Amino acid sequence: MTIDDRNIIWxxxxxxxxxxxxxxxxxxxxxxxxIKASFLSNKYIHDIxxxxxxxxxxxxxxxxxxDRYISRFESDNIIMITxxxxxxxxxxxxxxxxxxxxxxxxxxxxxxxxxxxxVGTRRPTDYGIVTTKEFVxxxxxxxxxxxxxxxxxxxxxxxxxxxxxxxKTIAVLAGGLYHIYPAVNQSLARKMTENNLIISxxxxxxxxxxxxxxxxxxxxxxxxxxxxxxxxxxKSGSMHTAKYADEFNREVFSIPGKISSPMSEGTxxxxxxxxxxxxxxxxxxxxxxxxxxxxxxxxxxxxxDIEAQSILNYIQTEKKTFQEIADYxxxxxxxxxxxLLELEMNGLVTKLANNSYIKS
Amino acid sequence: MLxxxxxxxxxxxxxxxxxxxxxxxxxxxGYDVVGLADTAIKESKSRVKAAIKNSAFNYPINKIxxxxxxxxxxxxxxxxxxxxxxxxxxxxxxxxxxxxENFVVLGELSLNGxxxxxxxxxxxxxxxxxxxxNKFIIPKENAMxxxxxxxxxxxxxxxxxxxxxxxxxxxxxxxxxxKTFESALKEHDYKHDFAYxxxxxxxxxxxxxxAAGGHNIILIGPPxxxxxxxxxxxxxxxxxxxxxxxLEVTKIHSVAGVLDPKQGIVVERPFRSPHHTATLIALTxxxxxxxxxxxxxxxxxxxxxxxxxxxxxxxxxTLRQPMEDGYITVARNAMTVQYPANFILVASMNPCPCGYxxxxxxxxxxxxxxxxxxxxxxxxPLLDRIDLHIEVDSIDYEELAHYELEEPSxxxxxxxxxxxxxxxxxxxxxxxxxxxxxxxxxFKKYCSLDKECTDLLEIAFKRFNLTARAYNRILKVAxxxxxxxxxxxxxxxxxxxxxxxxxxxxxYTV
Numbered sequence: 001m002t003i004d005d006r007n008i009i010w011x012x013x014x015x016x017x018x019x020x021x022x023x024x025x026x027x028x029x030x031x032x033x034x035i036k037a038s039f040l041s042n043k044y045i046h047d048i049x050x051x052x053x054x055x056x057x058x059x060x061x062x063x064x065x066x067d068r069y070i071s072r073f074e075s076d077n078i079i080m081i082t083x084x085x086x087x088x089x090x091x092x093x094x095x096x097x098x099x100x101x102x103x104x105x106x107x108x109x110x111x112x113x114x115x116x117x118x119v120g121t122r123r124p125t126d127y128g129i130v131t132t133k134e135f136v137x138x139x140x141x142x143x144x145x146x147x148x149x150x151x152x153x154x155x156x157x158x159x160x161x162x163x164x165x166x167x168k169t170i171a172v173l174a175g176g177l178y179h180i181y182p183a184v185n186q187s188l189a190r191k192m193t194e195n196n197l198i199i200s201x202x203x204x205x206x207x208x209x210x211x212x213x214x215x216x217x218x219x220x221x222x223x224x225x226x227x228x229x230x231x232x233x234x235k236s237g238s239m240h241t242a243k244y245a246d247e248f249n250r251e252v253f254s255i256p257g258k259i260s261s262p263m264s265e266g267t268x269x270x271x272x273x274x275x276x277x278x279x280x281x282x283x284x285x286x287x288x289x290x291x292x293x294x295x296x297x298x299x300x301x302x303x304x305d306i307e308a309q310s311i312l313n314y315i316q317t318e319k320k321t322f323q324e325i326a327d328y329x330x331x332x333x334x335x336x337x338x339x340l341l342e343l344e345m346n347g348l349v350t351k352l353a354n355n356s357y358i359k360s
Numbered sequence: 361m362l363x364x365x366x367x368x369x370x371x372x373x374x375x376x377x378x379x380x381x382x383x384x385x386x387x388x389x390g391y392d393v394v395g396l397a398d399t400a401i402k403e404s405k406s407r408v409k410a411a412i413k414n415s416a417f418n419y420p421i422n423k424i425x426x427x428x429x430x431x432x433x434x435x436x437x438x439x440x441x442x443x444x445x446x447x448x449x450x451x452x453x454x455x456x457x458x459x460x461e462n463f464v465v466l467g468e469l470s471l472n473g474x475x476x477x478x479x480x481x482x483x484x485x486x487x488x489x490x491x492x493x494n495k496f497i498i499p500k501e502n503a504m505x506x507x508x509x510x511x512x513x514x515x516x517x518x519x520x521x522x523x524x525x526x527x528x529x530x531x532x533x534x535x536x537x538x539k540t541f542e543s544a545l546k547e548h549d550y551k552h553d554f555a556y557x558x559x560x561x562x563x564x565x566x567x568x569x570x571a572a573g574g575h576n577i578i579l580i581g582p583p584x585x586x587x588x589x590x591x592x593x594x595x596x597x598x599x600x601x602x603x604x605x606x607l608e609v610t611k612i613h614s615v616a617g618v619l620d621p622k623q624g625i626v627v628e629r630p631f632r633s634p635h636h637t638a639t640l641i642a643l644t645x646x647x648x649x650x651x652x653x654x655x656x657x658x659x660x661x662x663x664x665x666x667x668x669x670x671x672x673x674x675x676x677x678t679l680r681q682p683m684e685d686g687y688i689t690v691a692r693n694a695m696t697v698q699y700p701a702n703f704i705l706v707a708s709m710n711p712c713p714c715g716y717x718x719x720x721x722x723x724x725x726x727x728x729x730x731x732x733x734x735x736x737x738x739x740x741p742l743l744d745r746i747d748l749h750i751e752v753d754s755i756d757y758e759e760l761a762h763y764e765l766e767e768p769s770x771x772x773x774x775x776x777x778x779x780x781x782x783x784x785x786x787x788x789x790x791x792x793x794x795x796x797x798x799x800x801x802x803f804k805k806y807c808s809l810d811k812e813c814t815d816l817l818e819i820a821f822k823r824f825n826l827t828a829r830a831y832n833r834i835l836k837v838a839x840x841x842x843x844x845x846x847x848x849x850x851x852x853x854x855x856x857x858x859x860x861x862x863x864x865x866x867x868y869t870v
Contacts, residue, residue, distance in 0.1 A: 122728060152728035184732045321753040326561045333565035334841070338856035345823055353711060353718025354582070355562060355751035 099201035120154030128231030140167020175208025372697025382447035395428030442467030504624030573840030574794030581752030630661030
């Protein structure tokens with residue numbers, strides 16, 4: 001680890017230093033020299049920082065303190081990749097405000113894979129859930145890494161579906177790696193550190209604050225080759241991500257929805273304003289990324305009986321409740337339960353909340 | 361002059377003999393009760409005195425000492441009024457002690473000498489019979505309750521005067537008729553019938569399985585979907601009580617004082633639905649006298665917890681141990697008693713705080729965290745003990761509007777009774793009545809799977825992230841489904857249906 005790397009990691013420890021302040025500090029100190037050594041004697045430092053900030057930072061000038069932090073992070077298997085590091089993701093380096101250091105946990109080889117960000121509303125409708133699953137499934141099976149923000153809703157579905165299909169996925173957190181948010185996704189995050197990756201630009205000890213989230217979205221857009229938005233409201237973080245993607249010249253793939261659905265207002269307006277490409281199939285994304293579609297996609301050659309087939313036809317376009325299916329097919333509840341389970345186990349139908357089903 | 365009279369006491373639902381020793385001798389007039397008597401017994405002084413005087417007998421103007429043996433056990437209740445009064449009359453030489461030999465005497469006196477009804481007659485008589493006592497004098501109002509015990513002589517009495525005349529041989533009191541359990545059974549007219557529940561095929565089927573195998577069930581659905589309605593219909597499809605089951609229930613109800621004196625014995629499976637403000641003690645039992653709680657009153661019947669997450673967390677968590685063991689031990693200062701608590705838990709809940717998560721008619725307004733917090737009010741261990749998870753769909757107008765009646769409860773009950781009969785035959789050598797109570801050994805014996813089913817279960821476990829604890833539950837439910845189907849072995853379709861009822865084990869929220 002070079003002196004420059006240590007400088008960045010040291011600056012990252014202070015949560016009151018904004019990205020701008022950190023870059024300014026790095027500019028006023030000579031490269032390759034320990035900032036801590038000449039911190040108090042630097043004449044520009046008072047222009048950048050308040051006295052209170054300087055006092056707080058001067059308490060941490062001891063090299064041993066920084067060593068303790070670094071060894072703690074390392075013992076927790078956190079890999080620190082600064083912008084000077086050659087392992088730093090190339091795509092991310094291109095953006096206007098690249099993170100100074102990425103704190104990573106998991107498989108950092110994923111930075112070198114073709115990737116798509118999948119972001120969207122925290123409260124998806126059934127339509128959003130089903131389309132996200134379908135798109136992520138195809139993308140994962142074709143070797144595309146799914147990048148998202150570990151938020152509830154679309155993000156979580158994207159990560160989980162990628163894992164279920166043995167695909168690769170990266171979560172970009174707003175807070176430090178010791179502060180998984182939302183807490184319900186603790187176990188998902190832990191699972192992702194095994195073969196996949198969670199990263200953050202904030203030092204692991206820093207807990208997420210509200211304004212971190214939109215800033216974090218630039219990393220999601222920056223890391224990926226394109227951004228897929230299955231469902232998003234007009235005022236949402238996903239629209240931020242889309243804006244960044246536009247700024248960084250990344251393609252925005254927007255899935256159209258009903259004009260009456262508030263959760264599709266954002267995606268529909270992206271299409272209308274020509275900010276996003278209307279996307280109807282995951283294969284369009286693969287094509288745009290110049291990825292050959294994987295021909296050995298698992299083709300389920302299951303012989304369905306007439307009853308199962310009629311159920312599938314019935315729930316083709318719209319979700320139907322158990323009762324509706326029972327009334328339509330006239331199959332008794334006891335048998336219908338086992339038929340639906342068989343279809344679900346074969347991945348042909350998806351069970352939604354409120355005991356309803358839709359073809360997947 | 362010394363008198364000795366036999367009576368009975370209760371700890372929990374088990375009785376023990378109490379000998380009332382009474383001595384009247386010279387001294388200042390007084391009335392001393394020794395032998396750890398409670399206030400009700402000490403107050404017997406006034407009742408006994410007034411009852412004796414108002415029955416036109418002489419009350420001694422002497423020192424009366426009463427000992428309740430064994431002297432080191434706490435006694436409570438008003439059942440010793442009558443034996444004490446008889447003891448005084450023996451001491452006064454109005455009746456002889458010999459005439460009371462072999463009689464167990466129980467009864468509360470009112471001031472005019474009438475004998476009032478008691479709680480807990482049935483359990484006392486049953487344990488007295490086991491101890492070898494077979495002649496009883498009890499209040500007439502409790503006669504019905506006592507009539508279901510055979511091979512004992514029960515003399516139901518109404519007044520103190522009548523008892524005295526009987527003991528003197530002046531009158532004859534008819535022995536209580538012995539009744540059979542079958543004669544008490546009658547056609548029930550249930551208030552709620554599945555015939556009037558529209559749609560809900562999935563929930564009805566699950567309730568049929570729950571009734572047949574004694575499985576716990578939880579209904580999840582938006583407000584107005586009919587969860588409570590379904591639960592209220594549940595008793596109408598429960599299998600008939602057997603006599604042994606009925607005696608167990610009656611004992612508890614008798615002790616708790618909720619037994620219908622005209623009926624005398626419980627013939628319907630109890631349906632208890634405590635409100636969600638119920639305290640822990642109300643549910644588990646306790647209080648100063650260690651009375652049975654709602655879960656014991658629901659023994660061999662149904663405990664219905666409507667809107668389960670609204671109950672205090674620690675209150676519902678206490679259900680875990682009785683749900684596993686089938687009994688609850690209530691330890692109090694005065695005594696430690698064990699009450700049976702073998703019930704089918706029927707719970708209902710909304711899928712989220714606002715109630716509309718996943719609803720097709722209303723938009724849910726809850727955040728993911730709120731939903732998570734709401735669902736986690738019911739802990740994993742508790743959920744593991746609930747075999748069937750059912751999502752109840754809301755009904756649309758078309759469904760409500762057509763007036764055809766659905767399958768009536770009587771028909772469903774026939775299938776349930778048939779499946780239960782298979783289980784009773786299967787478990788005739790063990791002390792259980794239904795599939796849900798199988799222990800490990802029985803589970804191994806009756807829930808074996810063939811290769812196809814084992815493979816299927818393995819795939820399902822991987823696909824739905826089922827917990828290991830879900831394994832037993834699924835197989836027990838599958839066993840019941842096979843019983844309903846009249847099949848010897850669990851088949852693939854039975855297993856698949858059983859897996860389908862573990863919704864909450866699968867990822868319920870996103």
